[in-house]
Amino acid sequence: MGTGEETKFKIKTLRMFRALLLTCVMSLNFVACDKGNGNEPSPYFTADELVGTVWSGTNKAQNNYEIKIVNKTDLRLNVKSSKGTVYVDNETLKYQYNQENGNFTSSYDEDQIKGQVTKTTMTFIVGDDDEQITLNLNKK
Numbered sequence: 001m002g003t004g005e006e007t008k009f010k011i012k013t014l015r016m017f018r019a020l021l022l023t024c025v026m027s028l029n030f031v032a033c034d035k036g037n038g039n040e041p042s043p044y045f046t047a048d049e050l051v052g053t054v055w056s057g058t059n060k061a062q063n064n065y066e067i068k069i070v071n072k073t074d075l076r077l078n079v080k081s082s083k084g085t086v087y088v089d090n091e092t093l094k095y096q097y098n099q100e101n102g103n104f105t106s107s108y109d110e111d112q113i114k115g116q117v118t119k120t121t122m123t124f125i126v127g128d129d130d131e132q133i134t135l136n137l138n139k140k
Contacts, residue, residue, distance in 0.1 A: 043118050044102035047072050055122045057135035063087065065135055067122065072097070077108065 045053070055067045062082040069075050075095050079088040088108070095106035097117070106113040108126070115124025122135045 044099055046099050047097055054138040055135035056138050059133045060131055
């Protein structure tokens with residue numbers, strides 16, 4: 001190889017290296033700008049936001065449920081039949097809430113209550129019952 005050919009070879013190699021470097025830098029820029037899910041608002045209340053909310057709805061038997069979140073550890077439960085018979089009257093229950101996934105647990109008498117709260121609905125199951133009860137957010 002002569003010196004002219006070596007120079008052409010070096011220039012081609014340098015151009016290829018620059019193109020490769022530019023491609024890598026551009027790829028990193030696209031990855032760095034990807035917003036992903038980090039900027040989307042959470043579908044769940046924080047523990048502070050949940051306080052003061054009131055939820056209501058009915059189960060399959062048409063019993064009316066109302067749950068008011070009193071503070072970060074207490075809720076008030078009211079349940080009455082569609083005919084007005086009161087089953088649970090302003091009973092204060094302890095609950096645990098995970099604001100990362102909206103899951104909560106509580107208990108009434110010997111029955112465990114497990115469910116999830118989003119910013120619009122509260123769904124839960126009482127005890128070993130297969131029925132899932134869904135309540136809607138009334139007010140904050």
